[in-house]
Amino acid sequence: xxxxxxxxxxxxxxxxxxxxxxxxxxxxxxxxxxxxxxxxxxxxxxxxxxxxxxxxxxxxxxxxxxxxxxxxxxxxxxxxxxxxxxxxxxxxxxxxxxxxxxxxxxxxxxxxxxxxxxxxxxxxxxxxxxxxxxxxxxxxxxxxxxxxxxxxxxxxxxxxxxxxxxxxxxxxxxxxxxxxxxxxxxxxxxxxxxxxxxxxxxxxxx
Amino acid sequence: xxxxxxxxxxxxxxxxxxxxxxxxxxxxxxxxxxxxxxxxxxxxxxxxxxxxxxxxxxxxxxxxxxxxxxxxxxxxxxxxxxxxxxxxxxxxxxxxxxxxxxxxxxxxxxxxxxxxxxxxxxxxxxxxxxxxxxxxxxxxxxxxxxxxxxxxxxxxxxxxxxxxxxxxxxxxxxxxxxxxxxxxxxxxxxxxxxxxxxxxxxxxxx
DNA sequence: TAGATTGTTAATCGATTAACAATC
DNA sequence: TAGATTGTTAATCGATTAACAATC
Numbered sequence: 419x420x421x422x423x424x425x426x427x428x429x430x431x432x433x434x435x436x437x438x439x440x441x442x443x444x445x446x447x448x449x450x451x452x453x454x455x456x457x458x459x460x461x462x463x464x465x466x467x468x469x470x471x472x473x474x475x476x477x478x479x480x481x482x483x484x485x486x487x488x489x490x491x492x493x494x495x496x497x498x499x500x501x502x503x504x505x506x507x508x509x510x511x512x513x514x515x516x517x518x519x520x521x522x523x524x525x526x527x528x529x530x531x532x533x534x535x536x537x538x539x540x541x542x543x544x545x546x547x548x549x550x551x552x553x554x555x556x557x558x559x560x561x562x563x564x565x566x567x568x569x570x571x572x573x574x575x576x577x578x579x580x581x582x583x584x585x586x587x588x589x590x591x592x593x594x595x596x597x598x599x600x601x602x603x604x605x606x607x608x609x610x611x612x613x614x615x616x617x618x619x620x621x622x623x624x
Numbered sequence: 625x626x627x628x629x630x631x632x633x634x635x636x637x638x639x640x641x642x643x644x645x646x647x648x649x650x651x652x653x654x655x656x657x658x659x660x661x662x663x664x665x666x667x668x669x670x671x672x673x674x675x676x677x678x679x680x681x682x683x684x685x686x687x688x689x690x691x692x693x694x695x696x697x698x699x700x701x702x703x704x705x706x707x708x709x710x711x712x713x714x715x716x717x718x719x720x721x722x723x724x725x726x727x728x729x730x731x732x733x734x735x736x737x738x739x740x741x742x743x744x745x746x747x748x749x750x751x752x753x754x755x756x757x758x759x760x761x762x763x764x765x766x767x768x769x770x771x772x773x774x775x776x777x778x779x780x781x782x783x784x785x786x787x788x789x790x791x792x793x794x795x796x797x798x799x800x801x802x803x804x805x806x807x808x809x810x811x812x813x814x815x816x817x818x819x820x821x822x823x824x825x826x827x828x829x830x
Numbered sequence: 831t832a833g834a835t836t837g838t839t840a841a842t843c844g845a846t847t848a849a850c851a852a853t854c
Numbered sequence: 855t856a857g858a859t860t861g862t863t864a865a866t867c868g869a870t871t872a873a874c875a876a877t878c
Binding site: 657658659669673674676677681682683684685686687688689 | 834
């Protein structure tokens with residue numbers, strides 16, 4: 419009930435709850451229960467109630483949860499009632515795919531800066547963005563106040579670029595480089611690596 | 625020591641160990657310790673030793689681990705001493721980015737099939753692949769014996785396509801659709817959703 | 831040998847689940 | 855009211871860490 423310090427593993431499930439609820443809303447469902455939501459996510463009803471109880475009492479006994487109300491609560495908790503600007507660092511294969519990807523914008527995230535250190539690429543356009551010189555990261559991040567970076571540089575450069583981003587004021591990094599980043603306390607890193615997931619799955623295959 | 629049934633959370637860390645070890649090898653390091661490996665990964669030395677002990681005794685007291693030997697052991701455990709063929713299902717923004725992405729091939733994974741249900745796309749090339757009609761998934765998956773699919777179709781179609789893939793003999797799915805897939809026991813699903821990771825991080829930002 | 835580091839056991843810690851009174 | 859479902863507590867389960875004898 420009190421907001422002492424919610425385990426990070428709980429926070430990690432909230433976006434999934436939100437995603438399922440938004441889908442329910444799309445399907446015209448106005449009310450749900452921890453049981454129904456849990457079945458859609460492969461999560462136990464008890465866990466969902468426990469997780470939500472860290473933040474308040476959002477349901478009604480006998481009735482369950484208002485989909486719309488719970489969506490609003492989760493969006494508020496996750497700080498999603500605003501547009502978040504992103505910096506894209508590294509415009510190679512993967513970076514340019516992300517730049518073209520439409521999925522971010524209509525979910526509250528917008529790439530506003532793109533950097534690369536390849537002179538061939540600097541000044542070129544990618545979508546509506548102009549690729550800027552990585553050397554200008556410090557001043558451009560500070561000017562724009564962007565807080566989140568997507569890192570898509572080669573592994574060999576990732577740590578050095580990370581240090582630069584943190585120095586410039588970046589607070590959260592979505593890391594696509596296949597390497598563990600070392601950051602100061604308070605800087606948040608999440609990793610995405612499809613190869614690791616594939617290698618995890620092949621363990622179970624012959 | 626015995627191979628009773630290793631927790632999935634342990635399996636999930638093995639590819640990270642492997643990744644760090646391959647990087648060490650690249651740097652010319654021939655011997656390491658659980659402490660050193662742990663520091664590179666932000667994991668405790670005790671956990672690394674415990675995880676490895678599920679599979680055998682790979683180190684020497686006083687010395688540590690041979691990087692080369694441990695790489696070989698992990699590759700064997702994870703079934704990585706072969707090429708794995710992948711089917712790409714859904715060739716939209718994201719799917720075509722994955723098709724063009726070079727990162728898979730030199731890591732032991734190779735996309736050999738690409739499907740879409742858009743008549744505009746069927747027959748077109750994407751890299752060295754020809755996009756085939758999703759209606760032919762059952763026969764083509766069976767013919768080729770592909771066991772792993774990457775799913776990049778819209779959320780609304782994802783479950784239906786999944787059922788079809790499973791029916792056709794797919795055993796593992798790397799799911800990029802923002803929805804929880806329901807699959808029979810023994811079918812492995814891993815999810816990748818950058819939006820969820822971003823939303824996780826914004827909780828900690830103002 | 832002395833120093834270092836393993837593999838493993840026992841202790842701790844944290845997360846999940848079960849159960850149920852409260853109540854809509 | 856009767857039925858359903860919440861929020862919460864206590865019990866269970868599993869994962870991580872600490873400690874250390876074994877030994878290279």
